[in-house]
Amino acid sequence: MTRTLTAITLAAGLAFGAVGTTASAQTQTSALGTMEMGLSMLELSVARELNRIGINDVDVTELSLSQISQLQQVLSQTTDMQQRKTHAQQVLEGRTATIQ
Secondary structure, three states: OHHHHHHHHHHHHHHHHHHHHHHHHHHHHHHHHHHHHHHHHHHHHHHHHHHHOOOOOOOHHHOOHHHHHHHHHHHHHOOOHHHHHHHHHHHHOOOOOOOO
């Protein structure tokens, strides 16, 4: 009888643990998919802005998240096209762009 109860308890624990693990994995997969979609949208936005200012030879998928973030900031805060291009080139060269 004790073996049976132990087996049932173990089986239930494994079953419910597996369900919890599966739900957790699905949540993580969903969150990862959402983050990847957000990153793709950000990359597309930066690529469009770079093309708009005449920088066409950059594969934004090869940039670091830090560079993408800096570019998004530079491209959204600067209105003068030449300044935008200068600041974007600084970010692409690995320097910090100073927005004035």
